[in-house]
Amino acid sequence: xxxxxxxxxxxxxxxxxxxxxxxxxxxxxxxxxxxxxxxxxxxxxxxxxxxxxxxxxxxxxxxxxxxxxxxxxxxxxxxxxxxxxxxxxxxxxxxxxxxxxxxxxxxxxxxxxxxxxxxxxxxxxxxxxxxxxxxxxxxxxxxxxxxxxxxxxxxxxxxxxxxxxxxxxxxxxxxxxxxxxxxxxxxxxxxxxxxxxxxxxxxxxxxxxxxxxxxxxxxxxxxxxxxxxxxxxxxxxxxxxxxxxxxxxxxxxxxxxxxxxxxxxxxxxxxxxxxxxxxxxxxxxxxxxxxxxxxxxxxxxxxxxxxxxxxxxxxxxxxxxxxxxxxxxxxxxxxxxxxxxxxxxxxxx
Numbered sequence: 001x002x003x004x005x006x007x008x009x010x011x012x013x014x015x016x017x018x019x020x021x022x023x024x025x026x027x028x029x030x031x032x033x034x035x036x037x038x039x040x041x042x043x044x045x046x047x048x049x050x051x052x053x054x055x056x057x058x059x060x061x062x063x064x065x066x067x068x069x070x071x072x073x074x075x076x077x078x079x080x081x082x083x084x085x086x087x088x089x090x091x092x093x094x095x096x097x098x099x100x101x102x103x104x105x106x107x108x109x110x111x112x113x114x115x116x117x118x119x120x121x122x123x124x125x126x127x128x129x130x131x132x133x134x135x136x137x138x139x140x141x142x143x144x145x146x147x148x149x150x151x152x153x154x155x156x157x158x159x160x161x162x163x164x165x166x167x168x169x170x171x172x173x174x175x176x177x178x179x180x181x182x183x184x185x186x187x188x189x190x191x192x193x194x195x196x197x198x199x200x201x202x203x204x205x206x207x208x209x210x211x212x213x214x215x216x217x218x219x220x221x222x223x224x225x226x227x228x229x230x231x232x233x234x235x236x237x238x239x240x241x242x243x244x245x246x247x248x249x250x251x252x253x254x255x256x257x258x259x260x261x262x263x264x265x266x267x268x269x270x271x272x273x274x275x276x277x278x279x280x281x282x283x284x285x286x287x288x289x290x291x292x293x294x295x296x297x298x299x300x301x302x303x304x305x306x307x308x309x310x311x312x313x314x315x316x317x318x319x320x321x322x323x324x325x326x327x328x329x330x331x332x333x334x335x336x337x338x339x340x341x342x343x344x345x346x347x348x349x
Contacts, residue, residue, distance in 0.1 A: 022054060023347060027044075027054040030336060030339045031044055031056070031336055031340075032058075038230070039332045040058065040059070040328060040332035041059020041069060041328050042069055042221075043069055043073055043075070043251070043252045044058070044252065044322075044325075045321070046322050047256050048348065049260070050256075050260060054340070054344075061221040063224065072207065072219050072253070073251065074208075074218075074220045074249045074250065075325040075326070075327055076249050078304045079245065079304065080248070080255075080301055080303040080310050080312055081176070081244060082244070082246070082301065083262075083288050084199060084248060085191075085244040085287060086287030086288070087268060087276065088191075091268070091272075092186060097187075098120060098182075098186065100275065101119050101121055102119060103116065103120075104120060104178070107182055107185065108181075108182065112158055117164075117165045118161075119166075120179075125280040125281065125285070126169055126171050126281075127169055127170075128166075129161035129162045130174045130175055131162055133156045133173060136155070142155070143241045144238055146240045148240070149243065152177050152181070152241065153181050168281070169280075169281040169282040169284060173245040173246065176243070177243045179244050180244025181243075181244075196209065202266070204257055206254070207254045208251070209248065210248060213236075223305075223327050224327060225306070231328055246303060252323040252324075252325055255321075255325075263299075263319075276288065277290055278290070298314065298315050299315075307327060307328075308326060308327055309326045309328075309331070309334075310324065310326065311337040313337050315341060320345060322341045
């Protein structure tokens, strides 16, 4: 017997040289704890690089018609949108259209004087002090009607800053609406078209896009909120309003393509990716939270919008992706993501 054959036989018998099989039953139990408590329905995916470890859907995409969720169900992803907006900004920097340390006013000359010291970096990291329009008293009423990018920015641009730029962190949806507006000004294209041509199409994300209140989108889930007697149809938001802060939809499989593309260098240069994933304040990078828990580093964000919650984590050391998309509002997706992440990383050791 040749040495190579002996070595292969030894590796096979010892369990070395092959990855441990994923504990699917244990992962399923993690999710079932939330579905049985009527706190979750949606789709869940765990993968190591391109290998699916767990891929399952729960509950209904449409309760009224009894249509079940599947891995191809499309969900609104809320603030997961922000990482796509940040990546678009990095692409523009690579192409020489801007620099992240540029003042906003360099590219938007009609910006208010209060923004003189606000840079693109500040806006990416939520440290510019621009107040979030979703906290305004008139948000609920105004979010029901369509708004142009100019109208959205006009809504918050004359409000006083909450603090000196760069000194504090305050999560602001205004920041990423402003970045989407900047993308449109610099490219002459809509935010939706720029993402489609420069991110979704190159990465093969055929089931992702900018959501619409009027378009027919195949396999799109209906959104629900908890009610006293069970789920109720979620409230309305005009999808022109969340823009670059939260207007996209996707599937768990497309989000895996996104993580693979982003972290394997298929989209950005190593320098751009490093900038995007380097936290500034409150563990926040560019549209991403970077943190270490129990010695395990994760790059994560979540999202919430009427009827939907989402959570997406990438573990760079083990190259594990966990995606959880839900069409029932609640905190379950975050809990599921990190519980599944812990199980998957334990098995990967």
